[in-house]
Amino acid sequence: MIEKTVAQLSGSLNRGDISSVELTQAYLDRINRYNSTLNAFVTVCEETALTQAAQADAARADGRTSPLLGIPLAHKDIFCTSGIKTSCGSKMLHNFIAPYDATVVSRLSDAGAVMLGKTNMDEFAMGSSNETSYFGPVKNPWDTDRVPGGSSGGSAAAIAADLCAMATGTDTGGSIRQPAAFCGITGLKPSYGRISRWGMIAFASSLDQAGPICKSAEDAALMLNAMAGLDTKDSTCADVSVEDYTANLTNSVQGLRIGIPRQHFAEGLSPEVEQAVREALGVYEKLGAQLIDIDLPNNHLSVSAYYVVAPAEASANLSRFDGVRYGYRCDNPVDLEDMYKRSRSEGFGDEVKRRIMVGTYALSAGFYDAYYRKAQKIRRLIKQDFNAAFQQVDIIIGPTSPHTAFNLGAKTDPVAMYLEDIYTIAVNLAGLPGMSVPVGLANGLPIGMHLVASDFAESRLLNVAHQFQLNTDWHRLRATGFTEGR
């Protein structure tokens, strides 16, 4: 039961094959059994979950139903949850209990989802391996010596090991898509502004976007239906009407024009990943889609521009952590300056401090034009590349990551880690929707395919991903082990 998709579980709950309380207990049992190995959850809220599950069962008995009613969910620990700890993977917030729910949390709760707990993540979402978490790294269920990817590594590992039915993540440069690829599951980063950022702890405000992490494109559509839409509490949340994202899933891809960016199949891509993605493209060709080579000529500058824009915005956002109103405060400060400096230096980890320093430097007097303004101009070029491509094609497909999951501790050089996101970062700079779906295995490790659509074309993106999943089984593959209760 626990390996089923949201769509399937919803059917089982409606038929009365299982109750939400039973289903929730089954996931809680698996979390208890396997979390010590995987470290995917930082907080488990058993009592809350069982209460919500009982409420869902009562609602269903009353004749109410909706696709997410009674479905067990895990939230990335970046989303504020009223009364339940929200740490953002940091010592700075290790005992922070938010006084309100994030909009994403309240919308999923209103839709009837049951919250099992909060998942581990890179500190303040800064990382591509989940190794910067104050609570220790998450292990990849496919090989526990390897990273799950990051920053939404806990959510991705929890889905891959069937510790929950669906999960939330956030993606600033690839933090939903890359862990989805490494863990062999489905992850969607919607268009910038599609989902409210209110109550989602800010990293880089012009790039951050929440999204679903789940077992199929159909599930991503069901979650997006609940998560998307205008929120007056977030002034950058887009006033664009919300479609029923399941409505176009079954559309044919006959005649679909798929753009294959030459720059995403160039030097640095592992042969196994290239082969799996090309085979997946072959599936689309058989279904009547047309493959068209395209160029994204400024893609190679995306990582450089990102590492100005994201740290600059982070340095401003993280200035709020001053040891005064909430969060960590150092012991025995001698004066105000000492309190600021030691609280921040002791409360933040090395990667977060590095990015604050880079951002502060880029924004400091005399460097604005050379760094921040230059990066914004590159951002324009990258957006123009995508605009030009979407004149020619309906969707862009390539690899999510240059290779499969790497070993824990293998990448100690920050720049090498930054280059992990070479195929995903440009999508955030341009604000476009992107998705990763599993397309194969290499040496027993999952490979992800990256799909990108134009602004607010999530419906198209989900349709194209769903059509692939109707014709292949890669998304149904599970890591071996973790068999108890399956």
Place this chain on the structure above:
Amino acid sequence: MAFDKTEVEKVAQLARLHVSDSEVEEVTVRITDILALIDQMQSVNTDAVLPLAHPLDLTQRLREDDVTETNRRDELQLLAPEVEGGLYLVPKVIE
């Protein structure tokens, strides 16, 4: 642009971070590497390109100037390391 130990100390001061003597060397090397990555941007001429600050063409929404939040001071101050009489306490600033 050379990024040396003096720059590290200056930037750390601006960011209100403390970099200890034992860390300063590594921090300098790491940030120099990151700046080298960033400097790849300089390889293209962008003189005629307009900056893009934000992915969406947004105009700020306006709303009526109504009170929408209730006063939750006491509840919010439960999160603070030190408060007294509704005030946040910090180390003495004025002698």
